[in-house]
Amino acid sequence: MTEVLFRKPDVEEMGRQGYYGVDMHFHSVYSHDGWIRSRDVVKLMHKHNTGVAVADHNSITGAEKVYRNKKGALVIPAIEVTVRKGAHVLVYFYGLRELQNFYKKEIQPNLPVMLPYALKLSLEELLERTEDYNCVVCAPHPFGPFSPCLEHTTITSSILRRIRAVEVINGYNLHKDNLKALDWALKHKKAMTGGTDGHTIFEFAKVLTFAESASIEGFMKAVLKKKVKIIGKEDPFVEKAMATCFKQGMYLTRSLFNQTLIPLAVSAACNQARFTYNKATHKANKRNI
Secondary structure (H helix, E strand, O other), rough: EEEEEEEOHHHHHHHHHHOEEEEEOOOOOOOOOOOOOHHOOOOHHHHHHHHHEEOOOOOOOOHHHHHHHHOOOOOOOOEEEEEEOOOEEEEEEHHHHHHHHHHHHHHHHHOOOOOOOOOOOOOOHHHHHHHHOOEEEHHHHHHOOOOOOOOHOOOOOOHHOOOOOOEEEEOOOOOOOOOHHHHHHHHOOOEEEEOOOOOHHHHOOEEEEEEOOOOOOHHHHHHHHOOOOHHHHHOHHHHHHHHHHHHHHHHHHHHHHHOOOOOOHHHHHHHHHHHHHHHHHHHHHHOOO
16 A cells, blocks of 8 residues: 655665655756756766656657656656647656657647647547557646646546546645545545656655665556555645746747747756756745755
């Protein structure tokens, strides 16, 4: 039975018990609202002795780069897909090639031209296509005021059948909404995961899914068999508010200028914004210690 604990994860203690932790929902700069470079994600994994699933919005570039430079750490190939009416879906794969094939055949052809965020596919259409791949579909932040989620979606029997896991601790979410997700997962007898939904270095590894395996196959098997421990806490409200402002600003900026002739100027502005946000978040964290 999956254990869910709302507290700061102790990676060293869990390691002594034979468990390996993975932040199963993290973003890189290749998400339109992401801030952190792929090489910094690799550094964070080794600093915290954890694995990661880089799940960028409708993009796999960050996942590819982190996977290829993992240096022995566990990296689960993943993507967070945004479908036509806004719902988010996490899809985990057992190998990088499978993720690449899925992206090339199912995601890339269905991206809009100017705003590469929501696909042309509906939730039901996307989930139907995942059945052709060796993957695990997970519902991230199924309840919450900050993100499009399943709470605002009509859940048909076919959708429910194809969702194999539910994210029950999302670091960016409110505690009450994570509790709703936990209740929903228990009610429908779903496997469970946890991740920070982090977009900055200071969020990494605050929510971890632990299993007695450091391989993709073994780890995902433990998730599906409900033999994992999910440990973590939600971000403080002030950090959530700051992250929301900067994420939306980043998304709007990149969406507007993604295909213009001035990407370098935009990149410079984004880097400065990233530095400002990270510095402010660091100060907030020090006050909370």
